[in-house]
Amino acid sequence: MDEIDIVRLDRGNAGEYRAQVPDSDAVARLTWIVRGDGAAAVRVAEHTLVPRALEGRGIARRLVDALIEDARREGFRIEPQCSYVAAQFQRHPEWAALRA
Template sequence: MADIEITITDDGDKGAYRTPVEGSEVGAELTWHRRGDARVADHTFTPPAARGKGIAFKLVQAMIDDARANGFKIKPLCPYVVAQFDKHPEWADLRA
């Protein structure tokens, strides 16, 4: 899959990682809310026609990269994010 452009929003207590999806009016997103010093990854969505192309993984990777750059921990709550943390033991240091 080609690189995608991810927009990061941080409204203090909540935020998201989003990308437009070609051919869809709705983009893909990973949303989070703050709990203490951690960000709780609570929801991931990719439009049905774009699933299986690695878009959701790229959103999770953007959150991982952001956590490494900005020093926060991630509490995976969304089942997809939990599964990715389980598949990537190298992220264990970021798990809240």
């Protein structure tokens, strides 16, 4: 698999995970907003966007994996508004406790 660099950008009540590979200037993103406060806060996964130049490399899945890892580590739950994220939750019943 290609080397994929994923970073998380937090902007208050919104943010995104960004993925880039060494051979491309294209950037894939998974965007989210925060709904609620404190322990009841939920991250709404809004959109997963992978440019054509990056398709077929498993990047969207890696973006979702980063979101899941952070949810486990930080204790937030996820509302999968994005159809891709929702499909990944269907494929991974072990993530059920993280779903809002």
